[in-house]
Amino acid sequence: MASGLRLSGKTVLITGGASGIGGAATRxxxxxxxxxxxxxxxxxxxxKALEGELRDAGRDVIAIKADMTDPGTVTDVFRQAETGLGPVDILFANAGGLLKRSRCVETSIDLWxxxxxxxxxxxxxxxxxxxRSMEPRKSGTIVLMSSLAAFDGGGPGASHYAATKGAIATYVRALxxxxxxxxxxxxxxxPGLIGxxxxxxFNTPEGRKAxxxxxxxxxxxxxxxxxEVVLFLASDSASYLSGEVIQINGGLGMI
Known part of the structure; x- marks a missing residue:
């Protein structure tokens, strides 16, 4: 793990934090x-498995089932987090994904x-x-999940996904x-191609190999x-870093 991050005692909320990148960030x-x-x-x-694993290791952790597209539910998530662990110091907004591939002319308004x-x-x-919690305290850190698709347009049939991830990259700078x-x-x-x-x-073995x-x-x-990059961005080690979207793709973004 990275050193000098000074995260002890901080309260972190990770959306979509049970598995994949979110699960790795939770750990x-x-x-x-x-x-x-x-x-x-x-x-x-x-x-539940991740929550149990971390509690067995002596960590303070709460797993919350939630539809993060619903305003009332989101308010309740933060209430539960703050009641159980204290005011949220760090948000990693990771929830999201590609629902299905669809060419633009075939994409329904519902899918969009x-x-x-x-x-x-x-x-x-x-x-x-x-x-709402951070502003009165005049402190806090937010990390948002964009994608390589925000910069290269994404793979076939992912224009709707790329559009949202591009919006998130812009939202980082605006906020x-x-x-x-x-x-x-x-x-x-x-991120680019992450296993x-x-x-x-949404990919094929041939596509991944290519x-x-x-x-x-x-x-x-x-x-x-x-x-590890999210951890760094959330920490005091990145105290003069804001408005940046860091590409994590093994150099693929240069091509």
């Missing part, structure tokens, strides 16, 4: 002394709106709830300007590769 923050609340939507078994809800609205609502004067930092991460269930579902061959580091990333 990383807990290992560095933070108190962690994380949400999950459908991964109940993974969430669902992509916006799952990726963009969930991020907005989490940020809004976090800032950083808005809340920076209050002492609150906002940054983002934009998670996302690519098991991407690796185009990647300067010649490998897929791991959830831990992303979690």
């Amino acid at each position: 990383a923050f807990a290992a560095n002394g933070a108190k962690v609340a994380f949400t999950y939507a459908t991964s109940a078994d993974a969430a 709106q669902e992509a916006i809800a799952v990726n963009l609205t969930s991020t907005f609502l989490a940020c809004q709830a976090a800032l 950083a300007k808005e809340v920076g004067p209050l002492g609150i930092r906002v940054n983002g991460v934009a 998670t269930r996302f690519h098991d579902v 991407t690796v061959e185009r990647t300067p580091l010649r490998r897929e990333g791991t959830p831990e590769d992303v979690a």
Whole structure:
């Protein structure tokens, strides 16, 4: 784990924190002394297993089932986190995903709106709830989940996904300007090919191999590769870093 992060006693809320990149972030923050609340939507078994694992290790952790696209639910998530662990110091808005691939001319308005809800609205609502707590305290850190798709347009049939992730990259900069004067930092991460269930579902072995061959580091990333960057951005080690979206893709973004 990265050193000098000074996260002991901090309260972290991670949306979509049961598995994949979110799960790696949950473990990383807990290992560095933070108190962690994380949400999950459908991964109940993974969430309960992770919660049990970390509690057995003596960590302060709460798993919360939640639909992060619903304003009332998001408010309740923050209430549960703050009641159980204290005011949220760090938000990692990770929840989201590619619902299904669809060419633009074949994309229904329902799919378009669902992509916006799952990726963009969930991020907005989490940020809004976090800032309601952070602004009066004039402190806090937010990290948002964008994607390489925000910069290269994504793979085939992912224009709706890429659009939402591009919006999140812009939202990072807008929020950083808005809340920076209050002492609150906002940054983002934009992963490329990371070895998670996302690519098991939405990619093919041939597609993954071709991407690796185009990647300067010649490998897929791991959830831990992303979690370590999130950890750094959330920590005092990044105290003069705000409004940045860090691409984590083994150099693929240069091509």
